[in-house]
Amino acid sequence: MSRACPRPCPFVHRHRHDLIRLRDHLAEGHRCADAWVALAHLVREPWQRLDCLERASAIDPNDQNLRIAHLEHYVVLHPEDTQAAEELREAKARRALERYKPRIFRHQDASQPIGVILRALHAVNDADLEVALEEQERLRRLGRPMLLGDLLVLRGKTAPEALARALTLQSRLRAANGAMPRTLSEYLMAKGHVTPDQLERALIEQIRLHTSGKHEPLGEILLRQGAVDTTILQRAFQQHMHDAMTAFV
Structure with missing residues (x-):
């Protein structure tokens, strides 16, 4: 009968460098993520290390660091898997978002941390971010609000x-x-009408248009790029408006 080990596991802490004891511990039926992690550091072959991390992550799927370690090794062995690479980038960004919260964001709406996400993706540095936030606040007071991004x-x-x-x-x-x-x-993506890649491409074009002083709705860009057709766009718009209104009933 399998038995789940606590984390940290006292047995693994005592024998984390002993390959035989760790294997025996698992063979005895212990579901021990820490034992698999310790084994990952002791085995020699990359595919063995990946297998150990995969088993550890399956035992404790809520451990973000464990999932990232597994994905990092997987991507090295399977560089052609672009979906895994994207999952790894997102997992690292989530971890960074949890760890990083600069002073200026402490009183901001946590549901819209675009600046924090940019920082987590290493797309902007702290100094530029704070300067931009200060400028955004000045513009708001002058009646000229502008999105941070x-x-x-x-x-x-x-x-x-x-x-x-x-x-x-x-x-x-x-x-x-x-x-x-x-x-x-967001509604189109949630319903599977557009993929994240299609949304990202459309956003790139919309942002470039904004910086040149032109404004075009994202739906029209998605339509022009062939990501959706007119029927899907109209139905999605109507359903999205309906859902938004009924949420307040």
């Missing part, structure tokens, strides 16, 4: 591609947390 791109502090990736990741994080889609693009 647009301001960073306009000032050359981040690239349109980086902002588009951050916005797409923000939408995916909201969906993963069970948040109701707040924009048509």
Whole structure:
């Protein structure tokens, strides 16, 4: 009968360098993530290390660091798997978001941390971020509100591609947390009408248009790029509006 070990596991702490004892511990039926992690450091072959980390992650799927370690080794052995590489980037960004919270964000709405996401993706540094936030506040007081991401791109502090990736990741994080889609693009992605890659490409174009003084709705860009057709776009818009209205009933 299998038995789940606590984390940290006292047995593994005492014998983490003993390959035979660790294997015996697992052979006795212990479901021990720490034992598999310890084995991953002792085995020689990369595929063995990957197998150990995969087993450890399966035992404790909520351990973010363990999942990242597994994905890092997987991507090295399977560089052609672009989906795994994207999962790894997102997992690292989530971890960075949890660890990193600069002073200026402490009183901001945690559901829309686009600046924090950009920082987690290494797309902007702390100094530029704080300067942009201060400028954003000055513009707001002058009656000229501006989105933080647009301001960073306009000032050359981040690239349109980086902002588009951050916005797409923000939408995916909201969906993963069970948040109701707040924009048509989030609704289209939540319903599977567009992929994250399609949304990111459309956002890149929209951001570039914004910086040149032109404004085009994202839905029209998705339509022009062939990501959706008119029927899907109209139905999605109507359903999204209906869902948004009924949420207040």
